Amino acid sequence: MTRKSPDTAARVALFPGSFNPFTRGHASIASRALELFDRLVICVGFNADKGDDAAGRADIIVASIARLYADDPRVTVVADPGLSVDIARRHGARFIVRGIRSGADLDYERPMADVNRDLAGIETVFLLALPELASVSSSMVRELERYGVDTSRYLP
Numbered sequence: 001m002t003r004k005s006p007d008t009a010a011r012v013a014l015f016p017g018s019f020n021p022f023t024r025g026h027a028s029i030a031s032r033a034l035e036l037f038d039r040l041v042i043c044v045g046f047n048a049d050k051g052d053d054a055a056g057r058a059d060i061i062v063a064s065i066a067r068l069y070a071d072d073p074r075v076t077v078v079a080d081p082g083l084s085v086d087i088a089r090r091h092g093a094r095f096i097v098r099g100i101r102s103g104a105d106l107d108y109e110r111p112m113a114d115v116n117r118d119l120a121g122i123e124t125v126f127l128l129a130l131p132e133l134a135s136v137s138s139s140m141v142r143e144l145e146r147y148g149v150d151t152s153r154y155l156p
Contacts, residue, residue, distance in 0.1 A: 010038040013095040013125065014088040016045050020057065021141055022065050025133040027156040029099035030075070032127050039074050041091045046081040068156055084112075085120040096122055101129040101137070 013033055019026055019042075033040050044061045058079035069075035080087045084096055096116060098109050106126070113124035129136075141151045 010092070011036075011095070012039045012041065012091060012093040013037040013097045014041045014043055014084060014091060014093040015097045016043040016084045016087065018046065018138065019044050019061050019065065020138050021155060022061065022068070023133075023136050023138055023141060023154050024156050025099060025101070025129055025136040025154075026138075027068065028130055028133055029097065029127050030069075033097045033125075034072070034074060036125070037095065037097075039076070040097070041087075041093055042069075042075060042077045043084075043087050044077070044079045045084075045087075085116050085122055088122050089120065094122060096124045098124055098126055099129055100126045101134045 013036070015030055015033060017026065030040060030042060042065055044058045044065070046058065062077050062079050066077040069077065076091070078087075078091075080090075088094070088096060096113070098113070100106050100109065109124070109126065113126075116122045116124055136154050141154050144151050144154075
């Protein structure tokens with residue numbers, strides 16, 4: 001009987017999102033993903049449906065996230081407007097990490113996970129938001145900031 005050698009390839013995951021801004025909820029998902037994977041690529045993408053202004057916004061967000069993880073060589077932060085599966089391939093990621101706050105998030109994410117698996121064989125790993133962070137969203141933080149509310153409790 002031939003013994004199969006263990007898979008020594010690094011387990012790399014892509015964590016894509018608009019992260020505008022990167023919240024404590026995002027940081028929680030990233031932290032928990034780092035317990036499962038050897039490396040994590042946090043990718044700031046652009047979503048035209050959300051009215052994202054890609055021209056400078058991505059650089060600012062990348063810089064702020066990179067500061068958070070500056071001491072962790074397992075984390076890479078990039079900006080890329082491409083398809084998640086293409087970005088994952090470029091970075092050697094075999095997994096995509098997505099945070100789920102509610103059933104509505106799952107309903108939105110599942111079809112994309114199915115297509116990503118079909119197109120590229122890339123598995124999506126869903127991590128449930130911690131209960132105390134389930135109501136935190138970038139949209140909510142931006143709305144509160146618009147009204148001058150201190151949002152520091154929602155940001156890492």
